[in-house]
Amino acid sequence: MDIDVPTSESASARFERWVLPEVDVLLRVAQSITRNTHDAEDLVQDTMLRAYRSIDSFDGRYPRAWLLTILRNTEINRHRRRRPSLLTAAQQTLPDPIADGGATAESVVVDLTFESAVEDAFEHLSDDFREVVELVDIGGLSYAEAAEAADIPEGTVMSRLHRARKQVRTRLEKQGYVAGRPR
Amino acid sequence: MSILGIIRRHRDARKMSCAEVGEVLQQYLDGEYDSDRAPLVRAHLEVCKRCGLEASVYTDIKEALAHQVEPPVESRDRLREFGERIAHGDISADGA
Structure with missing residues (x-):
């Protein structure tokens, strides 16, 4: 560049x-x-x-x-x-989306339940996996930028990220938040 | 979409199997699938219900991961102001 x-x-x-x-x-x-x-x-x-x-x-x-x-x-x-x-996670205070406007109580409950489940799954990831999720999904970095930040190869960023999200998905599936993987 | 367009989309959708799409799905959703096959993935996801559903699951997960830490507006404002003060020399590099 x-x-x-x-x-x-x-x-x-x-x-x-x-x-x-x-x-x-x-x-x-x-x-x-x-x-x-x-x-x-x-x-x-x-x-x-x-x-x-x-x-x-x-x-x-x-x-x-x-x-x-x-x-x-x-x-x-x-x-x-x-x-x-x-x-x-208990140290974190959740914002009040209803008070912020634009959402029904039902949609907020559904969203918060799903998002809480994702957050819980995120907490169960290994440090290596959480690191790439933090860089790409939370920090908004590209794979190349995340590789630079974490000082690991871009291919490692990709594989860790994909495996991390798969682990999140599997956990959500076991808890009934998402349907089983299509065959 | 015209009939021809629909036929073309279905033809494109069949050019990649579900397994092939599954292999590149996350990369595609991250905007990192830099391949001339990307339009075929898009067509497949539009036509194949199972793969489309899988894509929406990963999109929801990705969005939930990004939303889980929405910081308070006041924190952002305080930090922006702090940054401005550093830039303008009101705060020294050692924080004093």
């Missing part, structure tokens, strides 16, 4: 161009990792500060993947500094 980066561009301009548009994605992935809004905000703040410090050495390729790598490394360092804690 050819990136046109003016050598005279300031760190602030680079930060505005590459980091600010990715705040939403960073927060979604951080929330997925930490399962806690407050910790997620802290993690994204630390990630942005680290990104700013290293922005001069960033070549402009795959900014989202670069940022998610920083985010993951930041999270690892945060855990090294404090006692690792068990993170549970």
